[in-house]
Every structure is written in structure tokens, then in C-alpha cells.
Amino acid sequence: MTTPRATGQPEVRDDATWIVLTRHFAAPVEDVWAAVTEPGRLERWIGTWTGDPASGSVTLRMTAEAEMPEEVHHIEACEPPRLLRTRAHGEGPDGDWHLELRLTEEDGGTTLHFGQALPDPSWARSVGPGWDYYLDRLVAAETGGDVSGIDFDRDYYPALSADYEARFPATPDRS
Structure with a gap:
């Protein structure tokens, strides 16, 4: 495995700062969609889901x-095999987690664009x-690859963290 690096970039949408990360796969969009939505394949890298x-x-x-x-994820948009947007209700000061997966076919494969809205840009660290x-x-x-070897x-x-702090400066206190 190569040395991990910070890949998230800031994106401002509707007055919110998002962190957006991309990964490219030499696979058709339907295959990547399955990897991020089917419980059995999802479990190999992050977890699994239940429910209807x-x-x-x-x-x-x-x-x-x-x-x-x-966590209960409310499905705000689901357009297979291109878009999945969810919201998980956060407890306490964290608020809701807005997540988005967009898949685009390009360069002989599929690019995954993963984003999360940040209540404060400093969260990126x-x-x-x-x-x-x-x-x-x-x-x-x-x-x-060896998933278990990723630490x-x-x-x-x-x-x-320092790379992310540089890319996502904290919101100034406006009190």
C-alpha cells in the first residue's frame, strides 16, 4: 500500500462547507454502486446496513x-447507480451528518465522489x-488488497490532521 495522504478538498454548496474525497476504480459504475450499497460488499470496508x-x-x-x-440514515436521494444522499441524526452539538456519494463514469472506469457537509470547517481535521x-x-x-493492513x-x-487544518481553516467566532 502507498503512504496514505489527505485527499479531501473543500467545496462550498448552499452556504455549507463540504469535504469531498474522490477515488477512481477500473470498474463499471454498476460494480462500484454495488460496492457502496450492497450490505455484503459494504461490510468488507466499513460496515453493513439493515432495514428496508x-x-x-x-x-x-x-x-x-x-x-x-x-446510526439511522435517512435516504434523501437514491438514483442508482449514480447518486446516494443520506442524513444521519447526530446527538448533541454534532448535529446531523449529511453524506453524499456520486459516481461518474470516466477515464475507462468509475470515479466515486464522496462528500460530507461540515457544521464547522475545523471538523475536517x-x-x-x-x-x-x-x-x-x-x-x-x-x-x-489487504483491508486489515490499513491502520x-x-x-x-x-x-x-495538519494537512486538513491547512485546507479547512476554522470558522471565525462571530460572537
Whole structure:
């Protein structure tokens, strides 16, 4: 595996700062869609979900982090095999987590654009390394790599935090 690096970039949409990370796969869009939506394939790199998507929500259990509680993700948009947008209700000051997966076919394969709205840009210092970790696990799972060899504590956090702090300056206090 190559040395992990900070890949998230800021994007401003509707007055919110998003962190957007991309990964390219030498695979058709339908295959990448399956890797990010089918419970069995999802479990290889992040977790699994239960429930009926037709109801408008599913429960996600992240298996790579044993201490993580299950989260209900409300499906705001689902347009297979191109777009999935969810919102998970956060407890306390964290607020809701707005997540978006967009898939585009290009360059002989599929590019995954993963984004999360940040309540404060300074969140990128911890959120960015986390999503780089999970997306690198996705790449390993889909290319036959060693998912278990990807180490969050050793290679992602806090190792990538300074790069994210530089890209996402904190919102100034306006009080």
C-alpha cells in the first residue's frame, strides 16, 4: 500500500462547507454502486446496513469501529447507480451528518465522489482522515488488497490532521 495522504478538498454548496474525497476504480459504475450499497460488499470496508430502503431509512452499523453505535440514515436521494444522499441524526452539538456519494463514469472506469457537509470547517481535521481511511479500505476491498493492513491510528489520525487544518481553516467566532 502507498503512504496514505489527505485527499479531501473543500467545496462550498448552499452556504455549507463540504469535504469531498474522490477515488477512481477500473470498474463499471454498476460494480462500484454495488460496492457502496450492497450490505455484503459494504461490510468488507466499513460496515453493513439493515432495514428496508423503500421505507426511506436504513440502520448502518460500522464494523471497522467496534465502539460505534448503530446510526439511522435517512435516504434523501437514491438514483442508482449514480447518486446516494443520506442524513444521519447526530446527538448533541454534532448535529446531523449529511453524506453524499456520486459516481461518474470516466477515464475507462468509475470515479466515486464522496462528500460530507461540515457544521464547522475545523471538523475536517478529524473527519478527513476518517474518510480517507474508509475510502482506502474500499479501494483495497475492491482491488484485492489487504483491508486489515490499513491502520487508522498509525497512518491516518492524527498523521493527516495538519494537512486538513491547512485546507479547512476554522470558522471565525462571530460572537
